[in-house]
Amino acid sequence: MPAHAPPEIKYTKLFIDNEWVDAESGKTFETVSPIDGKVITRVAEGDKADIEKAVAAARRAFHRKSEWRQLTASARGRLLHRFADLIERDREYLSTLETIDNGIVYAMSRFMIERVTSTVRFAAGLADKVHGDTIPSDFEGFTYTLRQPVGVCGLILPWNAPMSMFVSKVATALAAGCTMVVKPAEQTPLTALALAALLAEAGVPRGVVNVVNGYGSTAGAALTHHPHVAKVSFTGSLEVGKIIQQAAGASNLKRVTLELGGKSPLVICDDADLNFAVPYAAEGVFSLQGQVCVAASRLFVQSKIYDEFVKRAVEYAKKRKVGNPFSEGIQNGPQVDEEMMNKVLGYIEKGKAEGAKLLTGGQRIGTTGYYLEPAVFADVTDDMTIAKEEIFGPVQSIMKFETLDEVIDRANDTNYGLAAGIFTTNVQTALQFSNLVEAGTVWVNNYFTMEPRIPFGGFKDSGLGREHGLEGILQYLEIKTVNIALPKLT
Template sequence: MLINHLRLADLMQQHKEELATIESIDSGAVYTLALKTHIGMSIETWRYFAGWTDKIMGNTIPISHARPNKNLTFTKKEPIGVCGLVTPWNYPLMMLSWKMAACLAAGNTVVIKPAAVCPLTALKFAELSAKAGIPPGVINVVTGSGGLVGNAIAAHPDVRKLGFTGSTEIGQVIMKTCAESNLKKVSLELGGKSPLVIFSDCDLDKAVRLGMQSVFFNKGENCIAAGRLFVEASIYDEFVRRVVQETKKMTVGDPLNRSTAHGPQNHYAHLKKLLEYIDIGVKQGAKLRYGGKRVDRPGYFLEPTILSDVEDNMFVAKEESFGPIMCISKFHDGDVEGVIKRANATEYGLASGVFTKDLSKAMKFAESIDAGTVFINTYNKTDVGAPFGGFKQSGFGKDLGQDALNEYLKTKCVTLEY
């Protein structure tokens, strides 16, 4: 598989502009972001896992109760077999690559169902995989609805592992179906309400710039988006003023236009949900500082939106929007313990972030926060070598890094007496 992984990565590199254009048209991603992240990180992922294909190995284990020199115990890492993958609509090709590259590197075959609303890059990928020399039957792309195709994969007795990225609600259904079918192994990357805590001793310029990116990146359709920003009282008003000022400069428009910063939402039902989300927030007392409306042009465009004065009991403080809606809350100066407690007061645990120049404060946050990823003085900085996945109702299991291989391997223990 080493050569096939590399050939596939090379073909994706050769077709990167075409893939980025398809991704932009099909998902609404801004072309420049699609080229760099959606496609660029997909290519990096295939090259990374190519390096693991010939390095999967077990261990030799000493047995404490055995007579010396009479026993040998070792483990073998083996492929699971047929694996099912169900991927979302926010990063169609990248989520396919994150899961499938590790799955194939571990020696499995795969059946993948891309999101029904944007399957085109998956189909182009299948064409490139055949050109790369991957044998027939190793990669199988099946399009269709989650209720039909996704459920069929989860329920099929020949599928021994299912990897899913999507909502917590659908993840619960999938986990139940996998259990009732054949107890197939499951990894789930689900919803998030990631907290971003901004202390007054931060680099404010950087906190404003990356705070905006933490919410508006990929038009908010980003599983690790900062669902709630906690800003220390002494800089709260200035932070809000500056993010409003900078957000007004964002260019909303045609995702294929190279100057566009913010494209359309993926589909109409999602746009409608986001408008309802904003309406609920304002009715419950959040202050609409900017945006909040559908853009007056053809397409599913939503203005980047800023809600301030968000209180802990509000709907927008608890529920994920999965859109370009910044929810800002204030915390008392110096209340490190209190803001960490508030940040942890969620059933989600995918990602988190903190901005401060105080290293001890940053490390206290990292140690105390109940989330699978912690960003310190940065945000959205994922890497193909770093494991990615959440806690609590954000799911379990890892994509990327060495840890991802274990999601698609089974461990066999062999003991020999001689």
């Protein structure tokens, strides 16, 4: 374990109806630190019985006469601001806990606290700005609309950014006035439990937020099939997203928001400044160990600058420091667990076997923890596995292109459509690419710019709906139309 003092593990049970309880079965499971492969602690393992209790608590909290439903929108906003204050107070504890459980570089974890608090405060500001419209009508009277919370929500979190994802989903649902059951990823449950404790301290009423640790096949399945859950929000793999979409229509017609990853293209045109493009392209696929849904994992470089770009990309990757995420100057920590490490290594072997040139990296570092050297492949073609499938690791695949028209078609030749990027000094090129590429987010001369006020989501198999921004809160609201008849004045 790192020299940095390990945090006290305060919360390991389920959080249901504002109480810390054991799983009905009494079962627990291990959460392991990817830093050294050692068990951090054991947490309660919830399943269908615990989901039943949590949904019942959330349903009671959503009753029209409940304390939660009687709160004004402004009061919900003040509660969220208190939550943000508590996150800032406990930033050291939360960022340390996130790094130990997830492997994220500690400096990045501390930076993420700023994004987390800004997300909560943005949601707090939205709480009292949900409004309807008055609509001109041809009948005698008038019509208006109301936006009202959808009800009990099932929020299923990924392991790659557990703290950010908890806050993004929970704060938005709270601003809308919903109640919820949160199912953290089994690999990384600890910050979700710590944040639930802060919500209770901030004054969230009983049953509004419930957290049930467990596995997708048990707790997750029970949540998505539950007839009293009105909406599911899931971030994770395409395969699981399809299962959730099917489950959402099995018992009732749930609203669904899905963010399901990507195979994002980043295009480097021959007029790009390589002093900026090379580092951005590397950070776009190496940051957070490559465990990012919007990773720039398909890198298209125009032929005139291809050789020079590849040379610089290799030099940049070789200088990247991988190691203990608490150590000074480290840029990459470990992959989240042994399974993911081996999955990435498997893709690297496929890349070599299919003819791509591995120019640097691609090896495991040491035998303790799950560390990988950042890999750079050149001469990658569109039909190779590493160019088609989401790797979710620090693997840069560089491909050559000739014309803008060609690269737009190649960029769009995927079932994913989450993000895309382009580096060029030509405004017309940038606008044409941005208009024609099939992606929910397009970055021009930058990559990874994300803020709580900017809507985020994908095209095609990258998902349904949007998170963040004004569009995000609309996913948790129903529109009700009210027609009022008035007699004619005589």
